[in-house]
Amino acid sequence: MRPAEAIEKRGKFFARRLPRAGGGFLYRRLALWLTILQLSIQERIIYRGEFFLGALMRFLPIVTQILLWAAIFEAVGTVGRAEIQGYSYRQVVAYYLLTMISRAFSSMPGLASGIARDIRDGTIKKYLVQPVDLLGFLLLHRIAHKLVYYVMALGPFVLLFYLCQGFFDGWPAPEVMAAYVASLVLAFLLGFYLEATIGLIGFWFLEVSSLIFVFLLLSFFFSGHMFPLDMLPIPWREMVAVLPFQYLAYFPSAIFLGKVSGEDLWTGLAAQAIWTLVAFILARIVFRLGLRHYSGFGG
């Protein structure tokens, strides 16, 4: 089991202690992040088959949605002219297509349940023993997850939007486009920290799947995944306005469609950023309290 040359070298080798790594703090951090990102990408690519299938499945509901709304508009009037709550048939379809993009950023399949599982089966101990931050690690892992997904889904998305270009009125202005992209990035971070928080509740309750279900249900209704939120009557719309969910799907799409503009756009973006910050702080607090509970309770 010990090759001779290994034994020869061991004297020199074992005599020394490791010095700290070279480079500055920032450089080392960056190197760590890149490594996590790279490994996560490698890991995701192994399952590209499953991934590809998942990406394809996402396109199916949109077809049924388009057909459903076509029927609704048919019933109300003619598809060409009638408007429902300020949305024409074309705009509703465009909204759905854009919502798909929002969801591609803000949905976090398996994040909360994964955290809860790691807590339950003890994998979480790894992050307690090693000098590494769980939430930072998971964020990078998720970014990798998303990057791989975008690469996989890029082809189908381009094709779909090419086929459906008749539903759009062309590209928005550059500053609106920039706001749109910023809003998508914030939607990603908001979605991440909200779901991470749900998963971290697993520190107290071993089973969080029903909690995840409730969260996904709320998110489904109040994010605008099901219909444009400004179609809602006043009391509902007011409720939606004070919840963070609209920033996961509705808000980015509304920016792109020009439904929010001018000052509303910037205050909306600011609100989204504040919600993201709140979710970040919440996740951090829950994580800290959870660790305290976990290490006090039994590990």
Add this chain to the structure above:
Amino acid sequence: MPTSAMIAIEAYGLTKHYRVYQKGEGLWASLRGLLRRRYRLIEAVCGIDLQVERGEFVAFLGPNGAGKTTTLKLLTGIITPTAGTARVLGHIPWRRENAYRRRFALVMGQKNQLWWDLPAADSFRLHQQIYGIERKQFERTRDELTALLGVRELLDRPVRELSLGERMKLELVAALLHRPEVLFLDEPTIGLDVVAQYNIQQFLKYYQEENRTTVILTSHYMKDVAALCRRVVVIVAGRIVYDGSLSGIVDRFSRYKVVTVVLGNGQPVPSLARFGELVSSQAPRVKIRVPRPQVTETIASILREHAVQDLSVEDPPLEEVIVEVFSQAACPQSTTRGEAPAENPATA
């Protein structure tokens, strides 16, 4: 008395109690449990005092649920104690400072740290970054360790394709890349075949001797302990009942010696039974178990009354004694036995 610079681990009155929710049986009890929860207190660790010097290789021995792993969790900072204090390398473990976490490693036989779907080489690279290991040093350490364990050619294969033994060896490499000053091993050879067990044992022995790393090992596998640790801490029901050398366990706990007598021709075998408990009797060889204080007297009587060809006195086998220690101490009433708590931990 060792100076503080030589001490790697010290614990005083380390105690961990859990409250676990006690669920009754059946639907009715479950419903009632929703209203009023009943808890049971588990005293996993009750007042452990321990001092380990740098460079010691110590085994924690004890039956399942005795508190070995809980003690390990306390020392690695995974859990916080109910009472008592501990310092490892001068750090309070459960503060989980990065400065401490860079200086130790924990290997759990039943948990893997390596990425399941990726080659171990990738996980190693991540460890390099996490622990901030300079590249040349990292490569040298990795190459040395993989050569010693004979796993160099496994580095590029996805971990999930490897056998349990191969995986465990790579886990060890990953844990040692940052050259921890204290290494905690929780059942590192569990479930491995004899060859893998032996290889890992030999590696640990060699590595520890070369590096003088402080190692705490829990194992059910007595051969690990016998091969590696000069000092054994026996933990039963959350308490240290023995702290000393492995062979000392027999002196301390065994109340019997085994006397083997080979009788001369035609001697009646059963007559020996009155001297002690008959262990085996295959004429002309008879084994009896004799209480220690009566050994000399008994031998004298046997020699006086029988024609004896050969006679030997031995300690009972270590495993047997340990089983006895474990099972006796596991009964609550026997914890008050006179020989129980180790008030004066003797370092081997």
